[in-house]
Amino acid sequence: MDPLGDLLNGVRARTTxxxxxxxxxxxxxxxADGAALALATAQRxxxxxxxxxxxxxxxxxxxxxxxxxxxxxxxxxxxxxVPDVVVxxxxxxxxxxxxxxxxxxxxxxxxxxxSRDDSAIVASGTYQVGNDVTERLLNALxxxxxxxxxxxxxxVMTLLAHELGRDGPxxxxxxxxxxxxxxxxxxxxxxxxxxxxxxxxxxxYSDALVGPxxxxxxxxxGHPWTVASLASRVGCSRAAFARRFTTLxxxxxxxxxxxxxxxxxxxxxxxxxxxxESVAHQVGYANAFALSVAxxxxxxxxxxxxxxxxxxxxxxxxLGSR
Numbered sequence: 001m002d003p004l005g006d007l008l009n010g011v012r013a014r015t016t017x018x019x020x021x022x023x024x025x026x027x028x029x030x031x032a033d034g035a036a037l038a039l040a041t042a043q044r045x046x047x048x049x050x051x052x053x054x055x056x057x058x059x060x061x062x063x064x065x066x067x068x069x070x071x072x073x074x075x076x077x078x079x080x081x082v083p084d085v086v087v088x089x090x091x092x093x094x095x096x097x098x099x100x101x102x103x104x105x106x107x108x109x110x111x112x113x114x115s116r117d118d119s120a121i122v123a124s125g126t127y128q129v130g131n132d133v134t135e136r137l138l139n140a141l142x143x144x145x146x147x148x149x150x151x152x153x154x155x156v157m158t159l160l161a162h163e164l165g166r167d168g169p170x171x172x173x174x175x176x177x178x179x180x181x182x183x184x185x186x187x188x189x190x191x192x193x194x195x196x197x198x199x200x201x202x203x204x205y206s207d208a209l210v211g212p213x214x215x216x217x218x219x220x221x222g223h224p225w226t227v228a229s230l231a232s233r234v235g236c237s238r239a240a241f242a243r244r245f246t247t248l249x250x251x252x253x254x255x256x257x258x259x260x261x262x263x264x265x266x267x268x269x270x271x272x273x274x275x276x277e278s279v280a281h282q283v284g285y286a287n288a289f290a291l292s293v294a295x296x297x298x299x300x301x302x303x304x305x306x307x308x309x310x311x312x313x314x315x316x317x318x319l320g321s322r
Contacts, residue, residue, distance in 0.1 A: 004137070004184075004187070004188065004191075004202060004205075006133060006218050008134070008137065008183070008184055008187070009133070009134075011037065011127050011128070011129055011134055011137075011180070011183060018123075018124070018125035018126075018175060018179060019091055019123070019124065019125075020043070020121060020122070020123040020164050021121070021122050021123075021124070022119050022120075022121050023045075023077070023119060023120045023121070023122065024118070024119050025077045025118060025119075025120070026076075026077055026078065026081045027076060027077050027081065027120070028074055028075065028076030028077065028078075028081040028082060028083040028084065029074065029075050029076065029083055029085055029086075029087050030072060030073075030074050030083040030085065030086040030087065031067075031072055031073050031074065031075060031086075031087050032072040032086050032087065032088055033069075033087060033088055033089050033090075033091075033126060034069060034070045034089060035069045035070060035126035035127065036068070036069050036070055036127065036128070036129035036138070037066060037067070037068060037069065037126065037127040037129060037138075037183070038066070038067045038069065038124060038125065038126045038127070039064065039065070039066050039067075039124065039125050039126075039127070039179065039182060039183055039186065040059065040064070040065050040067065040075070040122060040123065040124040040125075041059075041062070041063065041064045041065070041122070041123050041124075041157060041160075042059045042060060042061050042062065042063055042120065042121070042122055043061070043121040043122065043123055043161055044061055044119070044120060044121040045061060045077075045118075045119065045120030045121065046058060046059060046060050046061065046077070046120060047059045047075050047076065047077070047120055047122050048075065048076055048077070048078060048079045049065055049067060049073060049074075049075055049144055050073060050074040050075070050076065050079050051071070051073045051143055051144065052071060052072065052073060053143075054143055054144075056079040057144045057146055059146060060148070060149065061149065062148075062149025062157075063146060063147065063148050063149050064146075064147045064157060064182070064186045065144060065145065065146045065147075066141070066144070066145040066183065066186055066187060066190075067143070067144055067145075068138060068141055068142070068143050068144070068145075075122070077120060083096070084096060085101070123160070123161065123164060125175075125179050127179075127183060133263045133264060133266075133267055135263070136259070136263060137187075140198075140199040140202075141187070145186065145187065145190045146190075147186050147189045147190050147193065156178055156181045156182045156185055157182060157185075159178055160175075160178045160179070160182055163175055163178060199250075200248055200249040200250035200251070201214060201249050201256070203248060204245070204248035204249045207244070207248055209234050209235075209236050209241060209244055209245075210234075210244055210245050210248050210249065212233070212234045213230045213233070213234050213241070213245065213253070214249075216230060216233060216234075217230075217256070217257055217260060218260070221257070221260055221261050221264055221283055221284055222281070222282055222283055222284040223284065224284065225253075225257055225284070226254075227241065227242050227252075227253050227254060230253060241253070257284075258294055258298065259298065261283040261284050261285070261294070262283075262294060262295055262298045262299065264282075264283045265279050265280070265282075265283045265291060265295060265303065266295075266299070266306065268282065268283070269303055269306055269307040269310070270306075270307065270310045275288070276288040276291060276292070276303045276304060279291065279303065288303075291303060292304075
């Protein structure tokens with residue numbers, strides 16, 4: 001699998017929190033659902049996305065935005081409009097004085113509000129982020145990714161809008177799949193549009209030498225790769241390969257390989273009952289001691305402590321530390 005595919009593999013749409021809101025000006029919503037990622041598109045009108053820190057971003061009709069959480073933010077018709085409701089987990093809508101008005105606003109299973117000629121229509125959904133591997137993707141993204149309508153986009157947004165307008169059998173599954181594809185298409189379009197701002201591993205994937213090496217690393221991270229063996233597999237000298245990889249990716253091959261293995265190990269420690277020794281073998285280390293040394297150097301804690309903290313629900317490391 002390629003790096004972007006691997007990093008997105010742990011992201012899954014939460015269609016229970018996917019809806020379309022019809023909003024009459026002036027309007028503003030405080031989004032405090034704690035989602036790690038959200039996707040929004042203005043199907044009519046416009047919306048300002050206002051982070052608590054940073055500059056507001058204008059989303060026009062047809063634009064698609066990905067907002068990185070879990071910090072709350074505001075969406076409104078104007079950056080200065082004061083929110084009168086808070087949208088929490090599972091799209092529960094609470095007024096500023098604590099009254100739950102979700103059922104009063106909802107007209108259909110996924111649509112809220114009543115349409116007027118000057119109403120804005122905003123569709124949005126959130127995603128579950130279930131692994132530490134995806135942290136590498138989140139770290140490469142700004143707080144708000146905006147892909148303008150004018151940029152080449154996947155026809156999935158048209159399909160998504162169509163599916164929202166109907167209520168048929170299997171809709172939950174269809175929306176799940178479309179939302180997952182929409183996220184991949186949006187992030188890929190953003191990376192392609194801002195090529196110089198895309199992470200090195202994304203830009204390097206299309207390179208004739210470094211791209212195949214990245215695929216080798218991601219397809220078989222447990223293999224005892226060395227700079228020499230990777231260079232040999234892609235038909236290049238060791239020195240030339242190391243130089244090109246470092247220039248394009250932004251870090252030497254061994255450091256990239258180590259970071260990828262440690263991310264995979266962190267996921268296995270958090271989600272499985274495998275021993276540290278077994279995890280070490282799966283991600284390419286000879287034994288638990290070798291993994292522990294590398295893990296502590298990269299993450300600052302031992303694998304055992306990392307697992308214990310995750311099990312206890314502490315946020316001192318990994319995704320919770322952002």
